[in-house]
Amino acid sequence: MSTTVIIGGVAGGMSTATRLRRNDENMNIIVLESSGYVSFANCGLPYFIGGEITKRSNLLLQTPQSLKARFNLDVRTGSTATHINRAEKTVTVDGPEGTYELNYDNLVLSPGARPLTPPIPGIDKAFTLRTVEDTDRIVHTISTTEAKKAVVIGGGFIGLELAENLIKQGIDVTIVERAPHIMAPLDAEMAAIVTAHLEKSGVTILSNTQVTAIEDGVVHAGERKIPADTIIAALGVQPASDLAQQAGLELNEHGGIVVNSRQQTSDPAIFALGDAAQKTDAISGTATMVPLAQTANRHGRLVADIITGRNTEAQPVLGTAIIGLFGLAIATTGWNERRARAEDKNVRVIHSHPANHAGYYPGATSLNLKLIVDAEDDSILGAQAIGHDGVDKRIDIIATAMRARLKASDLADLELAYAPQFGSAKDPINMLGFINDNIIRGERTVQWHELDTTLQEGWTLVDVRTPSEYDRGSIPNAINIPVDELRDRLSELDGKKVLVHCQVGLRGHIACTLLSNNGIECANLDGGYITWKFGQATRS
């Protein structure tokens, strides 16, 4: 009877354990979990703090007892693996029963990640959130101290989710973000949409701001001293790979455990997965770290299959992710523009701001979409979506298209479900494909950040919206010629190079084809006034 020891009993580890049992009734399967809980809903922790999830027991999806009953697993909580002896194939365990050794035939490392705590004086006064115990501490403090003011250090997913949930508990929240904008997976002009929404929802955001010290009740951030009774450090995570390192397993530059496509570490009897393990980037094929629950779960199943003799391999990852914040959904997949440009890609970028479903049906809301395409081969590099409804759907469609290596132009012809409550006869995804196709066929677009230099090159900026739209807010130096008057006013633009824009880009496209077909050199401001406006916010 072979023994598999699994270190880590949450997403990846427990998926491995239960699949192992389904594949092999006789294997000895031991799961070691340092914390007091296994298989808990880690993505739900912020929502318990905010009171959205009301029962603590709802976070605890399984217990060692339930896992014994259903899967005959030997699950040991409060049990930390302290040493791996690869030659002897043993693990030293420090648990409630003392210290002991376990033999293994296969060892699975799914230790997860731990919150980054940079060397800021007083950082130990800040809470972090990773485990049920962390959650209990935050809930206890909030409820016993009548917390009123919180500082969240770090504007990533966890920090933002916590900000929302602290606000729901009636606590003032300031987010301090070192980078130029929150939500690093987004590009700046897209992050500006989120920032505006958070600020409208009562969150104070200080970007480009470094926390230098934490004292009792005060966070020193840049020049400011921010009073705070609750301080949370949400600065990202690092792989919990100490044990792997001690065992001499190969780590990458981020401290991630290096694995092959079978999730094997440099020791073929030791597998690694989840937040601590290296992944392969789906676009570049290079090593990457993507700490996401769904990947851990899928790789858990895979590792179990490989251990029980199946010949299979992990797929590279896109890093598809989503977050909900005060009713807004923000999702991404693949690379952002920043990354694509850093990798020297010839980037084609498309912004659009369509309605989530047919505008004539009540309740339509705006989506903000961004598609990043490799102009060399029309492959999709990534996408970002922000809106109130239909965001997850659009990103999942693009993630599926990317996985299947569809081209950006193929989005034009996807056959998506249409009824006026659910989409549009030309779905926003189709529209992205159409816009992409138009650009391939020669339509020139100018990005929001290229506007100034384009105008400096002598282009004339024409706002083709209605006069009332123009009056409500316009781009400096734009002259207003509504698209429906353009055909009769061509003489005003004779001999000029014309940069047109509308609200979102669609009328601009119509205007641009009209001008081009009349022999006037033309470009369209991508994403129109809306993208430009959010772009301006990145400069403040």
Place this chain on the structure above:
Amino acid sequence: MSTTVIIGGVAGGMSTATRLRRNDENMNIIVLESSGYVSFANCGLPYFIGGEITKRSNLLLQTPQSLKARFNLDVRTGSTATHINRAEKTVTVDGPEGTYELNYDNLVLSPGARPLTPPIPGIDKAFTLRTVEDTDRIVHTISTTEAKKAVVIGGGFIGLELAENLIKQGIDVTIVERAPHIMAPLDAEMAAIVTAHLEKSGVTILSNTQVTAIEDGVVHAGERKIPADTIIAALGVQPASDLAQQAGLELNEHGGIVVNSRQQTSDPAIFALGDAAQKTDAISGTATMVPLAQTANRHGRLVADIITGRNTEAQPVLGTAIIGLFGLAIATTGWNERRARAEDKNVRVIHSHPANHAGYYPGATSLNLKLIVDAEDDSILGAQAIGHDGVDKRIDIIATAMRARLKASDLADLELAYAPQFGSAKDPINMLGFINDNIIRGERTVQWHELDTTLQEGWTLVDVRTPSEYDRGSIPNAINIPVDELRDRLSELDGKKVLVHCQVGLRGHIACTLLSNNGIECANLDGGYITWKFGQATRS
């Protein structure tokens, strides 16, 4: 200057016209529309009747005037093309200004479809719904006669949407459907879910029932005489291809206008698209008729591109469609099981009933999914989804996967956006892939309609749910051994062939692996008690 005449000014025709102008500023573009309106929201008409869409003007997306201003189109409403002279390249038009002829270089037929009106005595007393004028008639009658009881003949998309909207107006509705169940694109056990929901929402449904006559205020349906002050015939549509037929263009057996992949009819100067034109089925590659707005829109753009010299081709169609009924969404793509079996496919069918998002996050609701797979090559033949939230997303993901020729097993590894409000760490789509993979690897499943014969072959039916679930309703002859007790009670099943089932199939899978790994022959009832229960409803 070349002239393109377009017959039909709604989805396909108007997409052609506007794209033509964007491609060619100088073309003479004439649109002929028989009704009084162009570019109206045909998919919104039922919702104006129900009052969901409150302004009639919202249905009218464009007017001849607005299309003249923006696209310099010559749009003629109330204008019917009565004859095509292919040799002379002329169209005879009967319009407000009398009868006249138009020359064309290219002719585009986008006449749409017309409601089927079978030869039932009195059928002329029934309303049909296709145009704004039809809508006005129904609204006028309802509001002036204080309608109380309606009969809708036909349980397809339009009939069901009308049923919901008439109920919203306080009108009793009976749907009379000739076939064994409503919603022909669904298989029987999936349609049963919709039927149950409609009945709970107050709709009376008579299936397997033929309307034999309509008298004033009475519909004769089977043996019944149903009193009705409002009668609607929604029996499907037929291509409006009379003109094409008169012109000697090739039609298919359904009366659809035969086109090649460039949407050209048997006369290369005449194009056809939309509900009247033949499509190519994406799965079989054979001719089909799929009257859907989104296909018409995409093909409109394509036809314009081809006319203006682009070398491009239409993609085959899946027939992806969705409908919302009393808060329930029902969507399909590709073939149903009935069709797949009729085509002699070796069919692998998977039912599942997962939550739309993580169960621990408030507000999770049930999805009902069905995946139809070709067991020979693991290709996806079709899918059906029913639920309150997340239905459109799941069908669109599968439709995208099908378009990209992903295999069913590839669904296991799609990387979809996960946060507890939006999905699950193992999304329902991933789970379909897992189940499919398990079956490929040898797990045997039994369909709801195969249960009786399986039991007759001597299999023992074991319900592995909890005793309280079992007590609330069970399958006849099932013995109850909860999955968590199964390992200790194996001796009870020694030497037996065991068919297990749970509520939705997941615990059944766990039980089945346990039994198989212990040497007991086992099969799992696909989709569990829920699928079986809905299957039973098809037999009543």
